Amino acid sequence: MEDAKSSRTALGVARMRALHQFSPQAALFRDPYASAILGDAAPTAPELDQEDERGRRMRLFVAARARLAEDWLAAAVCRSVRQVVVLGAGLDTFSLRNPYPDVAVFEVDHPATQAWKRKCLADAGLAEPPGTTFVPVDFERQSLADELALAGLKLAEPSFFIWLGVVPYLTQEAIFSTLSWIAAMPGSEVVFDYSEPDENRDAAGQAALSFHAARVAAVGEPWISFFVPAALAQSLRELGFDEIEDLESSDIFARFSKAPKATTANSGGHLIRARRSA
Template sequence: MEDATPSRTALGVARMRALHQFSPQAGLFRDPYAIAILGEAAPAAQELEQEDERGRLMRLFVTARARFAEDWLAVAVRRGVRQLVVLGAGLDTFSLRNPYPDLGVFEVDHPATQAWKRNCMADSGLAEPPVTRFVPVDFERQSLAAELDAAGLRSTEPSFFIWLGVVPYLTREAIFGTLSWIAAIPGSEVVFDYSEPAENRDAAGRAALAYHAARVASVGEPWISFFVPAELTKSLTELGFDEIEDIQSGDIAARFSGAPKAMTSNSGGHIIRARRTA
């Protein structure tokens, strides 16, 4: 992604979330603002008819990971967590749908992408929520901790971090730097997604990886980091996380009633939750 250009893949994800609202599986993740925030860039219902199988499975994975993250957030709020940090927020709309009056929301994203989002909201007539703070950060060049501290995050209190659709685009140094900082805050929790490398996949999984990797690379936002599940779990444990749940794409259908059987195929994508309990 160019420094002065908003993320093209963030737009793609937002369009998938919007298109999902027209689909038979809309109940998996309902988002009343997904279409509105896109304005003229929003998809029409008819686009579902042109969706191929790879596109459908990616859309379902994108919406399922958001559903998992917000379900886990609800548990954390019941436990007493009062700070949410959305890392690489893109056009995420949780801050507009936030059902928790005392949950402070910090949206972190690349400066160009965040400015674009705020313009999208203004153009769509969507008011910025008063409990949301926008924090522009370049993960590869700036200190996440310092920028959030300046924005008012209480770093001695637990926070819930949602980090979706970002990790594959970052270097391992940036990824583990962020995870190490989160793990240093007792009671904090992070949800993120990742992909397994090609050598860990079957033929269908390798084909899917090649297809999607080529698409994101073509817009200048290549995937550069992949993880082997057991090795990642070991690394998270070494950082201090002591409660880890890793869900591969093929297990999503088993978690949600009404999820299509096609989601039982393991594509190499994972959704993971890691918490430091003490």
């Protein structure tokens, strides 16, 4: 992403979340602010009729990853976690929907994208949530730890990190630097999504990767990092995470549709939860 421009892919994801509210599967992830924050850029219900199967699956994955992340957050709150950090927040609306009055939310994003989001909120007549702190950070150039500490994050206390739709766009150095820092805080937890490389996918997964990778590259935000699940899990354990749950997209779809999981398919998209319990 260019330094002076907001994220085009963040806009695309926000439109998928908003379009999802009109879909037959809307109960999977309810977001009453998804359209409001987009203003004139919000999709309309008839756009569902234009969805192809690839677009439908991506929309459902975007909705399901948000639902799962917030379900896991609910479990963390029950364990007395009182700090949530949304990394690469884009136009995410959790801070507007936050059901936990005593949980502090820190939204982190590239300065240009965050300024755009705050303008979207103002244009929509939505007040910035009082329990939310906006923290502008360029992941590749600034210290996340330093910026969050300056913003008031209590580093001695556990936090829950939501990191969706970001990891594929970062270098592995930046990714593991962030994960290492999170792992150094006992009781902290992170949820992020990632993609497997082309050679690990089935034919449909390879076609989907080619299609979506070309689209994000065309707007100047290419995917650059891919992971093999077993190797990633090993790296996470070496960092200190001792509780890891990795769901491939077919697992996620089977969970929410109550349909049996395909035994051979591998579309290559994953959502992973990693926690250092002690």
